[in-house]
Amino acid sequence: MVAKEAETILPDGREYTMRRSLLTLHRWIALIATPLFLLITLTGVILAFRPILADLGSSASVYSVPTEQVAALVERLPGNAIRDIQTLDENSVRVSGVGDYALDSGALIGDGSDPLQSFFGTVQNLHKSLLLRADWLTQTLTYLMLGVILAGVFLGLPRIRNTLIGWHQMLAWGLLPLLILIPFTAVLMTLHIGAPELPIKPGGGRVDMQQALARVSEYPGGEHLVAIRGFKGGSMLVTLAEGRLVVTADAITPLSDEPYWPKELHEGTWAGAWSGSLNAIGGLVLVGLTLTGALSWIRRTRGNQLQLREREATTLVAFASQTGRALALAQDTRQLLQQAGEKVDLMPLGNLGAADLAAYRQILLLVSTTGEGDTPDSLRGWADTLRGEDMSEVRFSLLALGDRGYSHFCGGGHQVRDILLECGALELTEPVEADGDPAEYWQQWLSTLSPVIGLSLVVIPDGGGCEACTATLIERSRLEQGNDGGESYAIRLSVPEHLSFSPGDLLSVKLAEGGERLYSIGSSSQVTPGEIQLTVGLLRYVDDQGQEQLGRGSSEVCLNWQPGSEHAVSIRHHPGFNPPEDESTPVVLVATGCGIAPFLGFIEQRAAAGPNRGPIWLVFGNRYREQDYFYRDYLQRQVEAGVIQQIDTLFSRDGERQRYVTERLVERGEQLLEWLFQGGRLYACGRASTLGYSFDQALRRILSDAGLSPEQVASTLDEWSRNGVVKRDFFG
Ligand SMILES: Cc1cc2nc3c(=O)[nH]c(=O)nc-3n(C[C@H](O)[C@H](O)[C@H](O)COP(=O)(O)O)c2cc1C
Structure with missing residues (x-):
């Protein structure tokens, strides 16, 4: 057992470095490319609806018309504008951008436009070249996207957890084949892999629509035409009822009927609406991954900059968090300390040096683990800045967040602890290691810590209810008979009769200058409805300047409140002490x-x-x-x-x-x-x-x-x- 642990604790340096580099690549490429990734994936999702709509909307009939009639029509039209002709039924064609024509009469029967097709055309242009003819850029982005996905795969299997990054990982792994398919087929397309070979010789020469139609009509099987479209290089692609031809200036070459699999897979056209829907889902997941990844990074960096300071704070709550849990708990810890009357600073640990840490009486650390037993990114290089420092003035207690599913459990917390102890800092309590959901461990940590730092850090469970109301002071009487220092008071308050409370619940009193104090309730609404009994000690202490001070909350309640005066209070149920x-x-x-x-x-x-x-x-x-x-x-x-x-x-x-x-x-x-x-x-x-x-x-x-x-x-x-x-x- 011991040997096994020793083995797993020793990190394999090479594997570790590789993972770190992969994580860096995965994160930074994705973050830098986020806007363009989003543009390409969102347009891809829209394009996936093309096969869906085509499948659902059309009768799927293909019409052909006599090629000679089309040639005759083209002869009458201004030639230069014509790039694309397709049949609408057995007697009419659409000359894109020019008009729809009946072939027998030559009459103009439509304006030659299809708003849906032109919308898809624009979206496709955006998808393929960002409307900038920047095919090279979209191709590069495709490679990068595939690289980001593969790097993500090598970072390891996901763990089920309800966090942004948890969803990011689960989504990616759950739909991995679909995710890889989309950029992978795009890469194949950019490399022309799997494309039916185009029998066009380079420099085959331009041919215009009229010439092409004339030659096709004489070609065996070319008498009837489905569509004709101009290629970029000046050749023409002709679709016949049976097969396709490429027409160049000096040749007519039949195209093989082999399917172009990468393209069909990429466009989701291989099984009509079904394959289109699959691609739409794949595209949406890519959008989701880009967004969840970017959002969690923004949250983390924002969170890691969070700094809340108070004047003359004696306690520091410092955190290092990767996905936000340690940060959230650090905020709650600060709030509890404040409720206990402590002056507290909340800071990211990575921003603090040895001298900063020495300025506090005690430091409560919440540190999570990422990577393979590593500290969160915000602590990168931090330990090196401390090495050799004398930190014997520093007193700290650590809550390490982690997950036993990883081999280096709470490694991040341990690294922080090790460097602090190495520099001579004093540890106030045994470290607490949280496995998975840290809530319970956090409470355990606080209850161990409470007596050591002399503060009551009572965690009131959420949902315990918090009924706000006004309390009126009925009576206040001093409890001590003598004048020997201490002053404690029995206090009776009247509250609305419907208010429900039990002995041990806490009364939260809103202070005049802001903030709140909690006092234990010594009565039960079942026995004395509408009446709350408190016992409050007036807190006296000597401040840094040697001046005697009164506690802000207790002096307000014990000295300033007058019989009949009204005060904003609320009940905090405390089932742990009823x-x-x-x-x-x-x-x-x-x-x-x-x-x-x-x-x-x-x-x-x-x-x-x-x-x-x-x-x-x-x-x-x-x-x-x-x-x-x-x-x-x-x-x-x-x-x-x-x-x-x-x-x-x-x-x-x-x-x-x-x-x-x-x-x-x-x-x-x-x-x-x-x-x-x-x-x-x-x-x-x-x-x-x-x-x-x-x-x-x-x-x-x-x-x-x-x-x-x-x-x-x-x-x-x-x-x-x-x-x-x-x-x-x-x-x-
Ligand atoms: C990518 C990744 C790597 C992790 N690696 C470890 C690890 O090596 N050891 C460990 O104990 N916990 C590991 N964890 C678990 C986290 O430390 C744990 O979920 C913690 O509650 C997260 O706190 P945070 O949100 O403040 O970062 C890892 C979590 C993630 C997302």
């Missing part, structure tokens, strides 16, 4: 400080439930028992009412033996496991920087104290998270 649907499920609620916020709603819901309600075990921690035991009376009443079975409280500054909730959890590990193994659920809510980090450590400790091996501990924790046995809501 109480269990089955009210008989035992729940262990672990909260520190304002982390008690959602649990008030859990308790309220259980209090309103019938006697079958399951037990609650609350573990609450804060600083001082006397000052910071939030909602003490209410909680005591719930214990007396039998809603809460057990409360453990820990106060870190009271000088007691145990200071933190996690210490108590470890001490009561056996009891905790008993609750969980009996179907209980464990919820934890608090600051990411404190509880976020220590909580998982406590769980690990409890499981290993219970005799589990490190592997079993890790897999049990994973399983608990996956199955919703343990749920976390940590905030910044």
Whole structure:
């Protein structure tokens, strides 16, 4: 196994270089030629309708008329303008551009034009020579198109995925024979391969229409004519009921009846409407490929230039994306960080040097893989610019996007990581490798990262609903009894009665100066419709200049809002942190400080439930028992009412033996496991920087104290998270 991996990880240099060159050729030729490719393919699609219309529209009868009568007609007409005559029925002919004539009376019966044919004629001219007589250019483009398709084939088999480039590849491979057929037959035509040999000697001499008709009428079998058309070289092509002749100044030569296969295949004329339709589809796919290829390139280059900067940003989200996934996730990552109150820059990694990277406290990297384990194009040569730099100031965490279907899984991400580590950068977390759809891996990455960088990066699933409305402040009361620094508030808001929310959902508050903040809802619309309960801590911090600052969101809610004032809010459902649907499920609620916020709603819901309600075990921690035991009376009443079975409280500054909730959890590990193994659920809510980090450590400790091996501990924790046995809501 190890040997096999080592073998596949070592890139085969030659094959790799070849693929890269092929990709470059494929991409750049196609991009440069895009307008002309589109012109040729679109006109080709239109021309494919010629056999379709001919097949559907005509009775397919071929008429012939006496050649002598045609010669007599031509004699009466001004000779120079006549290049093409064809029969319309047994008694009339069309002299293209001159008129339609009845042969017996010589009367003019039409203007000699066929709008459809002349439209097709113009389109064909565009298709063959761009209306510029530039046959050489269209021929060159044909070779290039074939080259682009073949280079694409050698780039490898497609993978099924719903992206622009995924469709590009699947379309190309799905209809490959048809795609190749069209330019391939065109190339054969330009090389005259498969063409019936024209028995015209070079310099055979010009012949005019009148002479040609006179000579044909005397030629054996030439008495009846279907059509006559002038060739470029001055000779005439005559179609008889049986066979065709080429007439030059000094000879009449029968043309072989062999089909000209490349031409018939290229024009789709070999089976009438069917073959025409096939060619129309082929042409449309060529148009589609040109467009999807060009569009995905435009998107990528645009995306790779995206830069969003904030003043005094401390966190950088940097991305390197080939087809846009890493970029989209980077944008979402930035948004989550901002919601957590962080100042964030979003930049393409390829634009940044060592000094740029060192300017941030932490860097979140999202890097995808392309080619054969290669970094996206935007990082080409980037690693070389870093080599030898001292990057010991840089702290980063990596989400590598890839696909296990390729032999060098997440190779791009690994290359980036390797160079950063080589330059001494510090890695904040283990890298996370996303296989295929990265959404889940991204969430996993964020949840690992959250406690490390001390921010709550809660991903709210899409479609969770977001009902906007106005909330009115009913009441705000300070929770601490003393004046020792912290300030937290219980806040009651009234909202429209129809609004539906559950404890653990989030209330998004629109801030006066723009932006939003999310607060955990501690009530249930089923129990108290139209009333939302929040617990909000006023955030204080010291900025770079040593000045004390207040959090923008929390100061607005805790200090500026006045009773009766109205505010724009919306509900963000957070199914990952709602109480269990089955009210008989035992729940262990672990909260520190304002982390008690959602649990008030859990308790309220259980209090309103019938006697079958399951037990609650609350573990609450804060600083001082006397000052910071939030909602003490209410909680005591719930214990007396039998809603809460057990409360453990820990106060870190009271000088007691145990200071933190996690210490108590470890001490009561056996009891905790008993609750969980009996179907209980464990919820934890608090600051990411404190509880976020220590909580998982406590769980690990409890499981290993219970005799589990490190592997079993890790897999049990994973399983608990996956199955919703343990749920976390940590905030910044
Ligand atoms: C042409 C091509 C080559 C790829 N090569 C690899 C590869 O060698 N290893 C890998 O793990 N993933 C490979 N992938 C998968 C991508 O890395 C994966 O689809 C990723 O999610 C794309 O992210 P992006 O849209 O940000 O570029 C390749 C994808 C494409 C389209």
